[in-house]
Every structure is written in structure tokens, then in C-alpha cells.
Amino acid sequence: MFIDLTGRSRNKTYSSIGKHYKKEYEAYRLNQNKPHGLPLRPQRTVVQFNSTYMELVDRWESERGEITHIQGAALLLGLTGFSLCAYISFNIFIKEGFSWVVIAMLLLVIIWGVGVWFVIRLLSRELFTYTYFPVRFNRKNGKVYVIGANKQVETYDWNKLKIHMQNDINTPWDVRCCDVDNAGIIQRTFSLPFIHTSPNEFLKHHFDFVNAYMNSKTNKDIKHVADSICSGQLI
Numbered sequence: 196m197f198i199d200l201t202g203r204s205r206n207k208t209y210s211s212i213g214k215h216y217k218k219e220y221e222a223y224r225l226n227q228n229k230p231h232g233l234p235l236r237p238q239r240t241v242v243q244f245n246s247t248y249m250e251l252v253d254r255w256e257s258e259r260g261e262i263t264h265i266q267g268a269a270l271l272l273g274l275t276g277f278s279l280c281a282y283i284s285f286n287i288f289i290k291e292g293f294s295w296v297v298i299a300m301l302l303l304v305i306i307w308g309v310g311v312w313f314v315i316r317l318l319s320r321e322l323f324t325y326t327y328f329p330v331r332f333n334r335k336n337g338k339v340y341v342i343g344a345n346k347q348v349e350t351y352d353w354n355k356l357k358i359h360m361q362n363d364i365n366t367p368w369d370v371r372c373c374d375v376d377n378a379g380i381i382q383r384t385f386s387l388p389f390i391h392t393s394p395n396e397f398l399k400h401h402f403d404f405v406n407a408y409m410n411s412k413t414n415k416d417i418k419h420v421a422d423s424i425c426s427g428q429l430i
Contacts, residue, residue, distance in 0.1 A: 209363075209371075209384045216357060216375045223360040223394050225370060225402045227353065227410070235407055235423035236400035238389040242327070244424060246417055247335055249408050253328040253342075254369055254386040276307040330385065334411055339372070341385045349383055353409045358402065360394040368394050370402050 211217075243250040284300030291297070331340040332353070339351040351374055361371040370387040389401040408420045 209381075211361075211371075211373070211381050212384060214381055216373060216379050216381055220357075220359040220361065225358045225360065225399065225406075227356075227358065227406055230403050230406060230410075231399045233396065233400045233403050235404040235420060236389075236397070237404050237424050238397075238401050240388040240401075241424050242329065244421060246414070248331050248333045249405075249420075250329050250331045251405075252388050253330055254388050254390065255328075274311055276303075276310075280304045280307055330388065332405060332409055334409055334417075337409065339385075349385070351383070351385070360398050362394075366390075367392055368398060370398055 237251075240251045241249065242252060280300050280303040284297050284304060287297050287300065328342050329340075330342075333340070337353050339353050339356075341349045341351065351372065355374070356372045357375050358370060358372050360368050362368040367390040369390045372385050372387065373381045374383040375381055387401060387405060389398065391397050404420065404423060407416070411417045411420060
């Protein structure tokens with residue numbers, strides 16, 4: 196796809212926000228109080244780690260290179276079309292003056308120009324912004340801090356979140372964390388960074404890694420999580 200806008204752009208967000216927490220999510224629920232007992236797998240997502248907080252990359256970090264390549268190719272094509280149309284219209288104008296052909300070519304110049312402007316805006320979100328949009332897990336206060344593409348920070352209580360595996364249309368599965376009110380309406384949501392093609396054990400490994408850190412009580416617990424980062428359990 197050209198760009199994954201689900202929860203990523205400045206103006207759009209997850210489509211589930213404002214809707215009831217669906218019963219079908221329960222089939223894929225991941226409970227903070229019921230670890231799966233699986234090996235902890237950070238899955239190459241850890242940026243910072245200490246006894247107070249752990250910072251991971253965002254859900255869309257793995258797609259940024261692909262997005263940039265596609266948009267870069269679109270920008271090159273747009274600039275080529277814009278330049279070609281401008282050159283042709285100029286030459287026709289010099290030889291024949293204003294005509295319907297010149298007007299048609301000028302319209303094409305405007306269309307190509309709008310396309311180039313649109314692609315530059317999309318590229319700016321990927322190239323001229325943060326290297327990644329961090330998700331910070333604070334073990335001591337039980338909070339999660341998520342910064343979005345709009346550069347606004349949202350704060351969540353880890354133990355109050357409803358967490359499940361979910362995918363959107365034409366996207367991989369991820370671990371979705373939802374802030375749900377007393378009426379069962381999803382107010383806000385974010386995803387853990389690791390994604391997979393299906394709701395399987397790999398996503399549970401990743402959830403257990405984050406959950407083990409947030410539930411660490413002793414230095415031994417923290418060391419167990421830290422060792423998983425350096426143990427090669429990354430795929």
C-alpha cells in the first residue's frame with residue numbers, strides 16, 4: 196500500500212476509536228495478569244532500557260523505509276511529468292501563441308504540480324521529523340507514554356488497558372492496547388511495535404516481553420528482561 200495511515204498520520208487515527216470494544220476481540224485477548232510463560236522476545240524494537248523505563252520504536256518503524264522508497268519514486272515521476280509538461284507548453288506557446296493545446300498542457304502542469312506537492316508533504320512526515328515515534332514504558336509508575344505523528348504525547352495506565360491481537364484491512368497483525376471507558380467505548384489506542392502476518396505465538400512472545408518489564412518488582416526480574424534483549428532471541 197502507498198502509506199499506512201491507520202493511527203499514523205496527523206489527521207487520521209485508529210478506526211476503532213469511539214466504538215464499542217467488540218466481543219470478537221476477546222478471542223485474541225492478552226491479559227497483563229496472565230503471562231503465557233513464553234520466552235521473552237523484544238524483536239529488535241528496544242531503543243533505551245533501564246530500571247525506570249524502557250523505550251521502544253513505534254508500530255510503523257518497520258514500514259518507513261518502504262514508504263520512503265515508494266514516495267521517492269512517486270516524487271521523481273511527478274517532477275519528471277511536471278518538467279516535461281512545462282517544457283512542451285512553453286515551446287508550443289513560443290511557436291503558436293495561446294491555443295487549446297497550451298491550455299491543456301498548463302492544466303497538466305497544475306495537476307503534476309499538485310501531485311508533487313502532495314508527495315513532498317508525505318515525504319516530510321517520514322524524512323523531516325523524529326527518527327522514530329517512541330513508546331515509553333515506565334515500570335515504576337505503571338504508565339505508557341506514546342508520541343504520535345502529530346507530536347502529541349498520550350499517557351496510558353498499563354494495567355487498565357484492554358489488550359488483544361488485531362489487524363486492519365490489508366495490514367499485518369499487531370498487539371493493540373485500548374483505553375476503554377466504563378460504557379465499553381474505546382477512547383484511545385496504540386499498538387506494540389512488533390507485527391506479524393497472523394495472530395500467533397510470536398506476538399505473544401513480544402507481549403510477554405513488555406508485560407514482564409512492566410510487572411518487574413525486583414532487580415532479578417529486571418535482569419531477566421534485560422537478558423532477553425542480549426540473548427539473541429530476536430527474529
